[in-house]
Amino acid sequence: MATHQAPQTDTDDEAAAAPARRRTAALRRRLVAQLLFELVLPLGSYYGLRAAGAGQWLSMTVGGLLLLPWIAYGIVRQRRVEAMAVFTLSLVVVGTLLSLVTGSPRVLMIRDSWLTAAIGLWVLGTLLTRRPFIMTASRGIVIAKVGEAGLVEWEARWDAEPTFRHHLRLVTAVWGAVFLLDAVLRVVLAYTIPVDSFPLTSTVLWLVMLGGLLGWHNWYITRHGMKL
Numbered sequence: 001m002a003t004h005q006a007p008q009t010d011t012d013d014e015a016a017a018a019p020a021r022r023r024t025a026a027l028r029r030r031l032v033a034q035l036l037f038e039l040v041l042p043l044g045s046y047y048g049l050r051a052a053g054a055g056q057w058l059s060m061t062v063g064g065l066l067l068l069p070w071i072a073y074g075i076v077r078q079r080r081v082e083a084m085a086v087f088t089l090s091l092v093v094v095g096t097l098l099s100l101v102t103g104s105p106r107v108l109m110i111r112d113s114w115l116t117a118a119i120g121l122w123v124l125g126t127l128l129t130r131r132p133f134i135m136t137a138s139r140g141i142v143i144a145k146v147g148e149a150g151l152v153e154w155e156a157r158w159d160a161e162p163t164f165r166h167h168l169r170l171v172t173a174v175w176g177a178v179f180l181l182d183a184v185l186r187v188v189l190a191y192t193i194p195v196d197s198f199p200l201t202s203t204v205l206w207l208v209m210l211g212g213l214l215g216w217h218n219w220y221i222t223r224h225g226m227k228l
Contacts, residue, residue: 026144037070046199057105063199106190109198113186120179123172131158132172167224171217178213182206 042063049059126133135158142151157164186202193201221227 037067041066042199050196105195109190109195109202110187113183113190116179116186117183120176120181120183123176123179127169127172127176132169133175134168134172163224164226167221167226171220174216175213178209182209 045066046059046063049062054062123133126136135155139151142154146154158168182205185205189198189202189205218227
């Protein structure tokens with residue numbers, strides 16, 4: 001006797017799409033939190049304190065210290081010690097100590113250059129591993145768009161398609177190069193422009209570079225059929 005499968009209803013479609021929407025919403029909340037705690041608060045506190053008459057060193061130090069609760073939150077939330085979070089925390093501490101010894105706020109200004117240079121070198125270093133940076137960094141986005149099953153299919157392309165591997169390695173190399181370029185430009189700015197202009201100028205520089213990088217990334221993966 002033949003059996004007939006019940007047609008899929010709109011309710012079934014809605015239930016199937018709900019997990020993907022929740023994952024996408026979680027990613028958006030994460031991005032908003034990063035924007036607030038890693039950009040708005042440090043930058044706003046610097047110019048707010050300067051407007052209130054605080055010194056350059058104090059204003060920069062407070063901006064760096066505001067990152068500490070965010071870093072600690074990430075460590076507690078993940079329930080493990082994240083190497084990059086600890087590295088960032090060490091940069092805040094070392095940069096503050098160096099500025100105390102030298103008395104120069106410009107030493108504190110190049111603190112972020114150490115971080116972006118380290119990230120750039122790390123990203124480029126992943127080219128020597130089985131899974132380059134973009135391959136691992138994209139997992140969350142892939143899951144949010146196509147789910148766990150889609151992630152398995154996407155990762156299987158790495159073993160089956162040499163062209164896919166080439167594109168991911170090239171994108172990874174570009175990401176690493178942009179981080180290194182940002183580090184170099186920050187050092188140049190730190191020693192060539194007025195101290196009070198540095199926080200805003202360096203932030204605008206990074207936003208422009210990041211926007212350009214993301215725009216190129218999206219164009220490249222779309223052109224080569226890698227966009228989900």
